[in-house]
Amino acid sequence: MNVADFYECLWDFAKSRVLTVASQTGILTRLAGSAATTEEVSRDLGLDDLATGKLVRALCSLGVVAADGKHYRVVDELKPHLLPGESDLTPFVDHAHGLYERWGATLEEWVRTGTQPKRVRTGDQLLKFGQGMRASAGLMAPQVIRALDGFAGIRKVLDVGGGIGGYARFFCRAKKDLEVTILDTPEVADLGRKSLEKEKFEGRIGFIGGDYHETDFGSPQHSEGGPKKQRRKQRRSYDLVLLANVLHIESPEDAATLIQRSADACSPNGRVAVVDFTIDDAKRENVMGCLFAINTRSFGDTHSGPQIKGWMTAAGLSDLRTFDLPPAHWMIVGRA
Numbered sequence: 180m181n182v183a184d185f186y187e188c189l190w191d192f193a194k195s196r197v198l199t200v201a202s203q204t205g206i207l208t209r210l211a212g213s214a215a216t217t218e219e220v221s222r223d224l225g226l227d228d229l230a231t232g233k234l235v236r237a238l239c240s241l242g243v244v245a246a247d248g249k250h251y252r253v254v255d256e257l258k259p260h261l262l263p264g265e266s267d268l269t270p271f272v273d274h275a276h277g278l279y280e281r282w283g284a285t286l287e288e289w290v291r292t293g294t295q296p297k298r299v300r301t302g303d304q305l306l307k308f309g310q311g312m313r314a315s316a317g318l319m320a321p322q323v324i325r326a327l328d329g330f331a332g333i334r335k336v337l338d339v340g341g342g343i344g345g346y347a348r349f350f351c352r353a354k355k356d357l358e359v360t361i362l363d364t365p366e367v368a369d370l371g372r373k374s375l376e377k378e379k380f381e382g383r384i385g386f387i388g389g390d391y392h393e394t395d396f397g398s399p400q401h402s403e404g405g406p407k408k409q410r411r412k413q414r415r416s417y418d419l420v421l422l423a424n425v426l427h428i429e430s431p432e433d434a435a436t437l438i439q440r441s442a443d444a445c446s447p448n449g450r451v452a453v454v455d456f457t458i459d460d461a462k463r464e465n466v467m468g469c470l471f472a473i474n475t476r477s478f479g480d481t482h483s484g485p486q487i488k489g490w491m492t493a494a495g496l497s498d499l500r501t502f503d504l505p506p507a508h509w510m511i512v513g514r515a
């Protein structure tokens with residue numbers, strides 16, 4: 180890196196804040212809806228004229244919006260991700276803002292002491308986090324479905340730490356006879372049940388509320404109204420066990436155990452899929468992977484490919500394959 184890149188890097192925090200403020204004030208959604216001058220944007224949203232002008236021009240410099248004379252609009256590629264709907268990333272932008280605040284408040288203390296204040300999310304914060312994860316799953320789930328050949332040969336899925344059903348929604352829409360059981364904490368499972376109340380999955384998405392370190396993986400329990408047969412006890416019954424963005428919260432020992440228990444819950448020829456942040460083997464080149472390792476502080480890590488594959492092999496999984504899930508993830512899949 181030269182000094183110019185170093186200087187620019189020091190200002191990267193400002194790019195993140197420009198994006199999150201533009202989202203929080205409604206500027207991004209406004210300019211994704213239709214082109215407007217900065218005066219029209221500030222008038223429509225009740226914002227300060229001068230500040231809005233500077234922010235929108237900064238968005239233009241970053242390539243988020245394009246200019247046509249005095250009018251600005253969000254570039255086509257980003258539009259679907261900034262308007263209400265399935266692909267809307269706005270809740271994930273809110274989540275990113277939470278990270279920005281937390282990094283600002285606690286990172287130095289963690290580096291100096293290895294500790295930081297414990298965070299306990301309130302119900303509202305848990306819901307917001309779940310919505311943020313669901314929005315990010317909107318980017319990833321279609322790639323997962325494609326990599327797994329549209330779920331050919333897969334009928335029963337266990338989504339360990341599956342949140343409020345971000346992946347499950349996409350999976351069940353993509354395959355009409357798919358059944359997904361989500362295992363997450365009791366609080367998150369309740370939020371998931373509520374958030375799915377109005378969606379028509381005919382009981383194909385069920386929740387188990389419990390600690391995934393202690394809860395039996397082999398016992399699907401579907402939500403009220405699900406077909407009766409789904410509530411029976413079953414073992415080694417899943418065609419796919421998904422661990423998406425879960426292993427990075429865990430130590431290597433606990434991650435290995437989760438993979439072993441996932442492999443044990445697979446039907447013959449079933450698969451275990453790990454979706455997580457990509458990182459190089461030495462954990463010192465991939466920028467997003469290294470930054471995310473810091474995000475997991477002392478409790479987890481961005482685990483490397485050889486680590487994950489080693490745990491899979493030890494769990495008796497074979498035919499290991501890696502798929503890139505841009506922008507920053509991979510999926511490593513093994514067969515039971």
Ligand SMILES: C[S@@+](CC[C@H](N)C(=O)[O-])C[C@H]1O[C@@H](n2cnc3c(N)ncnc32)[C@H](O)[C@@H]1O
Binds near residue numbers: 312343345363391
């Ligand atoms: C980073 S989120 C990933 C959510 C989802 N799999 C995704 O990729 O969008 C981690 C999830 O694991 C859940 N989780 C963390 N520790 C858990 C535990 N010990 N038992 C059950 N769920 C847990 C959290 O509640 C959260 O929903």
